[in-house]
Amino acid sequence: MKFTVNRFEFIKSLTDVQRAISTKTTIPILTGLKLKLEARGLTLTGSNADISIETFIPAEDDNFQLEVQEPGQIVLTARIFSEIIKKLPEDKLTLEVTNNYQTEITSGSASFNIKGLDAENYPHLPEITTSNTLDLESDILKQIISQTVIAVSTQESRPILTGVHLTIENGELVAVATDSHRLSKRKITMLDAADSSYDVIIPGKSLSELSKMINEDASKVKVRITENQVLFEFNNTTFYSRLLEGNYPDTDRLIPKDSATAIDFSADEFLSSIERASLLSHAGQNNVVKLELDTGKQEATIYSNSPEIGNVEEKLKFQKLIGENIEISFNPDYMKDALRSFGQSTITVSFNAPLRPFTLVPSEDQDHFIQLITPVRTY
Amino acid sequence: MKFTVNRFEFIKSLTDVQRAISTKTTIPILTGLKLKLEARGLTLTGSNADISIETFIPAEDDNFQLEVQEPGQIVLTARIFSEIIKKLPEDKLTLEVTNNYQTEITSGSASFNIKGLDAENYPHLPEITTSNTLDLESDILKQIISQTVIAVSTQESRPILTGVHLTIENGELVAVATDSHRLSKRKITMLDAADSSYDVIIPGKSLSELSKMINEDASKVKVRITENQVLFEFNNTTFYSRLLEGNYPDTDRLIPKDSATAIDFSADEFLSSIERASLLSHAGQNNVVKLELDTGKQEATIYSNSPEIGNVEEKLKFQKLIGENIEISFNPDYMKDALRSFGQSTITVSFNAPLRPFTLVPSEDQDHFIQLITPVRTY
Numbered sequence: 024m025k026f027t028v029n030r031f032e033f034i035k036s037l038t039d040v041q042r043a044i045s046t047k048t049t050i051p052i053l054t055g056l057k058l059k060l061e062a063r064g065l066t067l068t069g070s071n072a073d074i075s076i077e078t079f080i081p082a083e084d085d086n087f088q089l090e091v092q093e094p095g096q097i098v099l100t101a102r103i104f105s106e107i108i109k110k111l112p113e114d115k116l117t118l119e120v121t122n123n124y125q126t127e128i129t130s131g132s133a134s135f136n137i138k139g140l141d142a143e144n145y146p147h148l149p150e151i152t153t154s155n156t157l158d159l160e161s162d163i164l165k166q167i168i169s170q171t172v173i174a175v176s177t178q179e180s181r182p183i184l185t186g187v188h189l190t191i192e193n194g195e196l197v198a199v200a201t202d203s204h205r206l207s208k209r210k211i212t213m214l215d216a217a218d219s220s221y222d223v224i225i226p227g228k229s230l231s232e233l234s235k236m237i238n239e240d241a242s243k244v245k246v247r248i249t250e251n252q253v254l255f256e257f258n259n260t261t262f263y264s265r266l267l268e269g270n271y272p273d274t275d276r277l278i279p280k281d282s283a284t285a286i287d288f289s290a291d292e293f294l295s296s297i298e299r300a301s302l303l304s305h306a307g308q309n310n311v312v313k314l315e316l317d318t319g320k321q322e323a324t325i326y327s328n329s330p331e332i333g334n335v336e337e338k339l340k341f342q343k344l345i346g347e348n349i350e351i352s353f354n355p356d357y358m359k360d361a362l363r364s365f366g367q368s369t370i371t372v373s374f375n376a377p378l379r380p381f382t383l384v385p386s387e388d389q390d391h392f393i394q395l396i397t398p399v400r401t402y
Numbered sequence: 403m404k405f406t407v408n409r410f411e412f413i414k415s416l417t418d419v420q421r422a423i424s425t426k427t428t429i430p431i432l433t434g435l436k437l438k439l440e441a442r443g444l445t446l447t448g449s450n451a452d453i454s455i456e457t458f459i460p461a462e463d464d465n466f467q468l469e470v471q472e473p474g475q476i477v478l479t480a481r482i483f484s485e486i487i488k489k490l491p492e493d494k495l496t497l498e499v500t501n502n503y504q505t506e507i508t509s510g511s512a513s514f515n516i517k518g519l520d521a522e523n524y525p526h527l528p529e530i531t532t533s534n535t536l537d538l539e540s541d542i543l544k545q546i547i548s549q550t551v552i553a554v555s556t557q558e559s560r561p562i563l564t565g566v567h568l569t570i571e572n573g574e575l576v577a578v579a580t581d582s583h584r585l586s587k588r589k590i591t592m593l594d595a596a597d598s599s600y601d602v603i604i605p606g607k608s609l610s611e612l613s614k615m616i617n618e619d620a621s622k623v624k625v626r627i628t629e630n631q632v633l634f635e636f637n638n639t640t641f642y643s644r645l646l647e648g649n650y651p652d653t654d655r656l657i658p659k660d661s662a663t664a665i666d667f668s669a670d671e672f673l674s675s676i677e678r679a680s681l682l683s684h685a686g687q688n689n690v691v692k693l694e695l696d697t698g699k700q701e702a703t704i705y706s707n708s709p710e711i712g713n714v715e716e717k718l719k720f721q722k723l724i725g726e727n728i729e730i731s732f733n734p735d736y737m738k739d740a741l742r743s744f745g746q747s748t749i750t751v752s753f754n755a756p757l758r759p760f761t762l763v764p765s766e767d768q769d770h771f772i773q774l775i776t777p778v779r780t781y
């Protein structure tokens with residue numbers, strides 16, 4: 024095996040694949056990166072128990088300046104290999120596998136010799152046989168991910184809640200996540216998926232990694248779903264994730280249908296106020312802030328206090344406040360995550376009672392995105 | 403006590419003083435920041451066992467927009483106070499101490515109430531009675547610090563080596579540091595200090611903190627030295643450091659007077675080569691790289707290897723190579739620190755024998771800056 028490649032373009036591909044490679048794994052060969060060289064180009068593969076990433080450097084793409092001198096394959100320890108590539112002196116590098124998996128990497132007058140492993144021992148990636156694909160705009164996919172993964176559970180006690188529940192039916196895609204304290208639900212219409220029907224749970228961590236990899240170069244992402252794998256294709260990259268097994272709880276019944284009090288905020292202004300209040304709630308034992316809405320006086324006030332340090336009080340700016348007076352306490356960190364996902368839009372927050380979950384929706388389009396937060400009992 | 407101040411300018415002063423404040427201290431009041439308000443302005447003070455920093459916000463300086471409403475003093479927990487100030491909503495803030503050291507901080511519609519401590523219990527800073535001051539250009543001082551602190555010992559087994567030895571005599575300032583494996587020595591001529599004579603040891607950590615605080619605003623730094631304290635004054639800031647007690651070892655005898663082999667490198671090119679070689683030396687058990695100089699062939703080659711991972715070899719570019727052939731092994735991390743302190747200049751590295759210390763000096767001005775590194779025995 025022997026090739027020459029542009030070092031900077033190669034580093035980009037390497038960085039993508041490395042997202043799937045962990046230095047802590049019980050399967051030693053998975054700390055490695057697989058390189059497979061064919062006449063048509065070079066394929067890099069990285070994998071861990073949950074995700075696998077494959078990226079292809081085409082021989083015909085002039086950016087990569089790939090020269091295929093002798094096809095072959097090798098597995099190299101990803102961490103040290105990537106450090107070496109990043110430090111090489113010149114714009115190009117040559118990699119050659121000599122006898123016994125010894126691999127020589129040269130660039131300018133620097134020459135590294137490292138031990139490789141037999142690529143025959145590298146696990147095979149799952150074969151995806153389905154030809155059914157869904158096309159998603161990459162920015163919409165990134166938005167769906169960022170708006171739902173915030174509510175994914177980080178606790179392994181109920182593994183199913185560490186995933187995002189994705190259903191596609193009647194031309195509508197619905198993504199839901201909940202850690203049982205909060206919930207986030209996003210819908211989009213997919214006209215060209217009208218005859219498809221899917222119901223899968225994708226690990227939140229896989230989606231977060233995927234989202235980091237999709238950059239502005241990719242306008243479309245192709246999605247293929249099989250029984251236990253989902254596959255995302257964009258540019259020259261393929262991202263595999265395992266699916267979570269089990270039944271996702273029915274979340275629709277959690278979302279209240281009506282409300283007693285509603286207030287319209289600018290999401291980013293409300294976020295700043297919550298960030299201030301949480302300075303003191305974080306310092307205390309109970310991480311709680313209190314919101315008091317007085318519809319008669321048309322006042323919204325936020326409070327927090329830490330017995331050791333002090334307290335904070337702030338009158339909030341809002342656009343509209345209607346309904347009954349209410350005092351409600353909640354975890355400000357849940358509120359911050361929720362508010363960040365709305366960006367700079369105006370949101371409507373709707374309450375029923377001090378101990379009933381409340382909801383946040385964009386004031387303009389209340390049907391396609393909803394976040395729900397369970398309040399905290401403070402007495 | 404009550405004042406109003408521009409929040410952004412106040413944050414800058416606060417950030418400076420916070421460098422001296424540690425959250426881990428056995429003296430609780432030292433986790434606090436002292437604020438002292440007088441008609442002429444506001445003084446902020448922070449301190450730990452080693453350094454104290456005082457910065458003054460003058461009432462007459464329009465940038466700070468300081469309005470002194472009622473003089474007084476208070477001590478506030480530095481960490482939470484600074485977090486609050488950074489998150490406040492408006493450009494200005496008002497701070498008022500009410501009864502029982504309760505402190506109200508307001509900005510826009512946000513109002514924080516935190517508990518303060520009696521400033522009478524805050525330790526007094528050392529009084530510096532000497533009126534003798536030395537003036538140093540701030541960029542020269544920063545250079546002296548960065549060139550010497552790299553060689554300061556980080557081990558407390560010989561406390562005296564954790565400092566930089568500073569002597570001023572006959573109009574010459576000499577700064578030396580050594581951790582007994584390497585040494586760095588910098589000289590400057592100070593014509594206006596011709597009649598001063600000092601011999602002190604300043605903790606390396608103090609100098610590193612000081613260097614971070616001196617920014618481009620300060621052109622001159624005034625230095626005052628007393629028996630057990632040194633004080634640096636610049637802009638509206640005063641930086642106090644304790645001195646180390648004891649006798650610094652005589653280092654002049656360590657520096658070889660002649661050499662058998664000498665090579666001229668561009669410091670930054672040599673640095674890149676050493677960084678590559680150290681990728682493999684770090685992976686192995688012995689962090690060592692080998693330099694082989696062949697004056698007959700006019701070749702300089704660097705090697706490193708890790709039995710588990712592989713090896714690296716690189717022919718180095720150089721400007722001049724004279725004297726006897728030599729093979730010498732050293733810790734690449736010491737070499738990297740030394741090379742970085744030369745920037746992009748050309749340096750002369752001089753060797754005597756494989757187990758004798760070697761030196762690095764700027765090729766252009768060999769008298770004012772020298773670094774020495776002890777090689778490693780590899781057999």
